Amino acid sequence: MNPHVEQLIDMALAEDIGDGDVTSEYFVPANKMARAFMLVKEDGVVAGLDVVEAVFKKVDSDIVVKRLLPEGSRVTVGARPMEISGSARSLLTAERTALNFMQRLSGIATKTAQFVAETKDAKAEILDTRKTTPGWRLLEKMAVVAGGGTNHRMGLYDRAMVKDNHLVAEGGLELLQKSIKQLKQDKPGVEVEMEADRLEQVEAFLQMEGVDYILLDNMTNEQMAEAVSMRGSHDKPKLEASGGVVLDRVSSIASTGVDFISVGAITHSAVALDISLEFVEL
Known part of the structure; x- marks a missing residue:
């Protein structure tokens, strides 16, 4: 135990x-x-x-x-x-x-x-989030696996997830690329995920080295399908849908071809x- x-x-x-x-x-x-x-x-x-x-x-x-x-x-x-x-x-x-x-x-x-049942006909895996009961995260993530889901990062330490709040300071793509390279050098086992709420950001992140995941934040199904098309036949970076994911919609999100769908509701609700x-x- x-x-x-x-x-x-x-x-x-x-x-x-x-x-x-x-x-x-x-x-x-x-x-x-x-x-x-x-x-x-x-x-x-x-x-x-x-x-x-x-x-x-x-x-x-x-x-x-x-x-x-x-x-x-x-x-x-x-x-x-x-x-x-x-x-x-x-x-x-x-x-x-x-x-x-x-x-x-x-x-x-x-x-x-x-x-998971709603996405059984697609390749997309259902992910949990950090929206867990304080102190219960390990147990709740174990329960997600028991239900057929997949664990996202455990905390702030095991994956870099660069969101809009981290991008407030100006610096541009050049500084971002430099930061990614430094992280990969210092902590080789830590993956990098970039949050995009616009297709222009997806296009930019696809050109960068060291990006393992792109999070498609609150995009429409049409935008997510376009992001999948922009990536082409490559299997990296992986694409993760996030935001506004409810049971009635998750099947249509999976049909866009994304690799992962993160759902806060499976733990917080x-x-x-x-x-x-x-x-x-x-």
């Missing part, structure tokens, strides 16, 4: 449990054992199983967790992705934190899968998937 994710789990449990689960302590016998299932209550894609297991194990290492479905499984109402057994007190103490993680991450995986913990008789 990633140390950052472990820290996040510790924080979530501390937030919920505080100095003790008074309900379980006073109303559930200490020696009572229990068995429960994660129960899916609406169609979707499940994600976050590693985290859920870690939550239960953090509360009580004697809890037995059995996965019945793999990460990223498409599920329908009534599916049981996981079985958990052990001390009833421990299961009840961990329940809400485990569900919070699983519902949120499964919601992201489900929304991602919806966008995903609705939690309805999942509960269902206790059964031993």
Whole structure:
């Protein structure tokens, strides 16, 4: 388990449990054992199983967790992705934190899968963005992959993304080219993406060395198709559509021939998937 994710789990449990689960302590016998299932209550894609297991194990290492479905499984109402057994007190103490993680991450995986399904007949891949819940980025990007999507950069450190705000200072293409060459020299593994909101910018960026991606920002489908045509038969730089991407439009965007479509909504607007913990008789 990633140390950052472990820290996040510790924080979530501390937030919920505080100095003790008074309900379980006073109303559930200490020696009572229990068995429960994660129960899916609406169609979707499940994600976050590693985290859920870690939550239960953090509360009580004697809890037995059995996965019945793999990460990223498409599920329908009534599916049981996981079985958990052990001390009833421990299961009840961990329940809400485990569900919070699983519902949120499964919601992201489900929304991602919806966008992926709309682009299945095109080459375009669905990308996430940095529009994530603070502290949850690693988990939410894992959920995007579970839903069939692809991760964009993790943060400011693993790809240079030169947007309009970075171009406010005058300097022209010559200074841009110099900066790209310096970056490639200092950090050979870091890719460069240039944002273009006009076809004239696309044309200019296509002539530059070291540009790995061009982001087509809030362009019409016709403009994006023209950008693809301008690139010709080359497969680089890759072209990424961004801005105004909604489910009803994503199929038509993919048909323009772009390589990637970034969608902030798959993380910042995903609705939690309805999942509960269902206790059964031993």
